[in-house]
Amino acid sequence: xxxxxxxxxxxxxxxxxxxxxxxxxxxxxxxxxxxxxxxxxxxxxxxxxxxxxxxxxxxxxxxxxxxxxxxxxxxxxxxxxxxxxxxxxxxxxxxxxxxxxxxxxxxxxxxxxxxxxxxxxxxxxxxxxxxxxxxxxxxxxxxxxxxxxxxxxxxxxxxxxxxxxxxxxxxxxxxxxxxxxxxxxxxxxxxxxxxxxxxxxxxxxxxxxxxxxxxxxxxxxxxxxxxxxxxxxxxxxxxxxxxxxxxxxxxxxxxxxxxxxxxxxxxxxxxxxxxxxxxxxxxxxxxxxxxxxxxxxxxxxxxxxxxxxxxxxxxxxxxxxxxxxxxxxxxxxxxxxxxxxxxxxxxxxxxxxxxxxxxxxxxxxxxxxxxxxxxxxxxxxxxxxxxxxxxxxxxxxxxxxxxxxxxxxxxx
Numbered sequence: 001x002x003x004x005x006x007x008x009x010x011x012x013x014x015x016x017x018x019x020x021x022x023x024x025x026x027x028x029x030x031x032x033x034x035x036x037x038x039x040x041x042x043x044x045x046x047x048x049x050x051x052x053x054x055x056x057x058x059x060x061x062x063x064x065x066x067x068x069x070x071x072x073x074x075x076x077x078x079x080x081x082x083x084x085x086x087x088x089x090x091x092x093x094x095x096x097x098x099x100x101x102x103x104x105x106x107x108x109x110x111x112x113x114x115x116x117x118x119x120x121x122x123x124x125x126x127x128x129x130x131x132x133x134x135x136x137x138x139x140x141x142x143x144x145x146x147x148x149x150x151x152x153x154x155x156x157x158x159x160x161x162x163x164x165x166x167x168x169x170x171x172x173x174x175x176x177x178x179x180x181x182x183x184x185x186x187x188x189x190x191x192x193x194x195x196x197x198x199x200x201x202x203x204x205x206x207x208x209x210x211x212x213x214x215x216x217x218x219x220x221x222x223x224x225x226x227x228x229x230x231x232x233x234x235x236x237x238x239x240x241x242x243x244x245x246x247x248x249x250x251x252x253x254x255x256x257x258x259x260x261x262x263x264x265x266x267x268x269x270x271x272x273x274x275x276x277x278x279x280x281x282x283x284x285x286x287x288x289x290x291x292x293x294x295x296x297x298x299x300x301x302x303x304x305x306x307x308x309x310x311x312x313x314x315x316x317x318x319x320x321x322x323x324x325x326x327x328x329x330x331x332x333x334x335x336x337x338x339x340x341x342x343x344x345x346x347x348x349x350x351x352x353x354x355x356x357x358x359x360x361x362x363x364x365x366x367x368x369x370x371x372x373x374x375x376x377x378x379x380x381x382x383x384x385x386x387x388x389x390x391x392x393x394x395x396x397x398x399x400x401x402x403x404x405x406x407x408x409x410x411x412x
Contacts, residue, residue, distance in 0.1 A: 191222035205392030
């Protein structure tokens with residue numbers, strides 16, 4: 001079935017809100033809901049309960065990553081050393097064909113992660129799934145050279161490493177807040193101890209009252225810092241530490257799932273290549289026996305030709321079956337990659353927002369602590385404004401006076 005040319009369907013059919021239509025490099029149309037991140041081969045229905053998808057047809061390669069700019073060059077050019085040129089997937093019309101077109105197809109395709117893509121210089125213009133967002137789902141399909149060695153790292157593996165690094169950063173932030181709590185607790189302990197010091201305890205009068213309030217304010221401030229440390233633990237440190245406790249396990253499951261899909265894709269690709277070679281050999285055997293028949297006609301030769309023709313037909317059927325299995329695996333891999341990368345993107349946004357909120361809570365607690373600390377010294381300020389040396393002298397003299405008779409001059 002011939003796929004519709006670019007733009008034809010979008011001009012005649014209105015898609016439901018949020019859905020957009022794109023063409024793969026092989027010409028197959030697929031649909032993306034940019035709101036829910038859902039992808040599908042079938043056109044979504046514009047009316048509930050009514051299927052709007054076209055009739056089933058045999059798929060070629062599934063949509064590739066739309067990680068190419070309008071110029072036709074990749075947004076992040078993959079290292080050519082890690083791309084192997086492969087034969088393009090055959091269809092039922094050219095099974096076993098040895099025409100020059102096969103060489104041209106080989107030169108116009110590259111294989112990344114066991115998936116065959118058009119060469120960037122020959123592929124048509126592609127659209128990104130999220131062209132204005134630098135989304136994970138557009139830019140992590142190729143392998144990247146490992147800076148610490150000679151091997152390569154899969155694009156999906158880079159995303160997983162970022163997720164695990166984010167988890168580690170979150171843990172270290174929690175440890176940092178833990179150290180801050182220890183400082184607060186030690187500070188509160190020292191303030192409480194100092195408030196019990198007996199130095200200058202014999203100061204009298206209004207100044208003595210102000211001094212006593214200074215010492216009491218230390219005890220009050222110690223209490224403020226203890227409460228601050230307790231809130232830091234419950235409202236900042238603990239949430240940071242406990243956020244996604246099973247995150248590493250979940251990431252390992254995700255990694256194994258995608259890795260299994262890639263292994264399955266590689267296995268299916270190897271089966272296609274094996275079936276292709278088997279078909280070529282069967283066709284060569286059939287051609288050789290046909291030539292022998294032309295040279296010498298015999299019943300035995302005719303029987304051999306029938307047998308060779310059956311084997312060639314069977315080899316063609318095997319190749320078709322392997323191609324179908326490969327295309328199914330590739331479709332599954334593509335859909336899972338898009339879905340999973342968008343989920344990782346959502347998790348990263350969620351992690352950053354969570355940390356931001358808890359750091360905002362930290363600054364809020366700091367402001368509250370400063371405010372409470374200020375309230376502990378306000379009584380001191382009030383008493384200091386009431387310090388009256390004259391009044392203090394009067395009170396002291398009244399309490400400690402020894403008499404008001406002064407010596408008089410003696411007369412002779």
